Amino acid sequence: MTCNPSWPEIQEHLQPMEEVQNRPDLVSRVFRAKVEEIKTDIQKRNIFGKVAAIMYTVEFHKRGLPHAHFLIILMDGYKLLTPEAYDKIVCAELPDPHIDHDLYKLVTKHKIHGPCGYLNPSNSCMQKQGKCKFKYPKELTEQTTKGKNSYPLYKRPKMITPIKVKGHNIDNSWIVPYNPYLLKKFGCHMNVEICSDIKAVKYIYKYICKGHDKIAFSVNNNDTNIEIDEIKEYQSARWVSPSEAAWRLLAFAISEMTPSVCQLQFHLDGQQFVSFKNNQTVDQIINNPMIKKRC
Known part of the structure; x- marks a missing residue:
């Protein structure tokens, strides 16, 4: 889920001639x-079914907009195990504008990838091999099937008349998977996927827990006569955007896990860790009732 700077809650609180990037606190x-x-939709309203566990982390793009990654684990009776169940949650095709024009506008605005590949080889998602790192365009298929070592292959029927986006003809192979209810409610880029394979699950856990962004930089002297040791002067630092700085100053949670998981220390009898102040004597430490209690 990525923040949409055009949300009315943001736009209506901007001063005249003020831009969104100047208000990280508002964003x-x-x-x-x-x-x-x-979170209320998922945990209390159970829009996907009863939830056994949920975890999320908030990250920030280099340009400053925040986005959140959610991992939702459903209870046994609500797990999505068949392609028919996938289709009730995730859609990857362009809706009919005559049936639901509002959803059609949202999909064309927020849920079309790129275009990249042969349509736009210089797009940011393109790798050195000349392929999209997100594997677009996707395969067109008339029905949803389980993927092999990946996410499901969602239903993407062939379109009779492609639509024009950014000067290119686009069909269902470029649609990012979405949930119609969430897309219409929040009006932002929100990629919804089913974790149907163990490799996808392992990747999701790793991605959510990957930690903060870092940058590499070096400081060089302008004097060309001085020999520069690039390895010695190399520095690794944390990257903090204005939105992340505002988020942390406001003491908002960066991540959350429900039910929570706590790390417990195991130790042999009388070999637990003991903390004490520098000015305490050995007798004071030994006679401390809290330390005896932890034994």
Whole structure:
């Protein structure tokens, strides 16, 4: 789920001639409210079914917009095990504008990837091999099937008349999977996937827990006569955007896990870790009732 700078909650609070990037505090407050609302939808309203566990982490793009990654684990009676169950949650095709024009506008605005590949070889998602790292365009198929070592292959029927986006003809192979209810409610880029394979599950856990962004930089002297040791001067630092700085100053949660998992220390009898102040004597430490209790 990625923050949409055009949300009315953001736009209506901007001063005349003020731009969104100048208000990281406003962006953070609105996005946090949206995150809390989607948590309510998932955990209390059970839009996907009863939830056994949920975890999420909030990250920030280099340009500053926040986004959140959610991992939802459903209870046994609500797990999505068949292609028919996948189709009730995830859609990957362009809706009929005559049936639902609002959803059609949202999909064309937020849920079309790129285009990249042969249509736009210079797109940011293109790798050195000349392929999209997100594997677009996707395969067109008339029905949803389970993928091999990947996410499901969602239903993407062939379109009679492609639509024009950014000067290119686009069909269902470029649609990012979405949930119609969430897309219409939140009006932002929100990629919804089913984790149907163990490799996809392992990747999702790794991605959510990957930690903060880092950058590499070096400081060089302008004097050309001085020999520069690039390895010695190399530095690794943390990257903090304005939105992340505002988010942390407002003390908003970066991540959450329900039910929570706590790390417990195991030790042999009398070999637990003991903390004490420098000015305490050995007798004071030994006679400390809290330390005896932890033994």
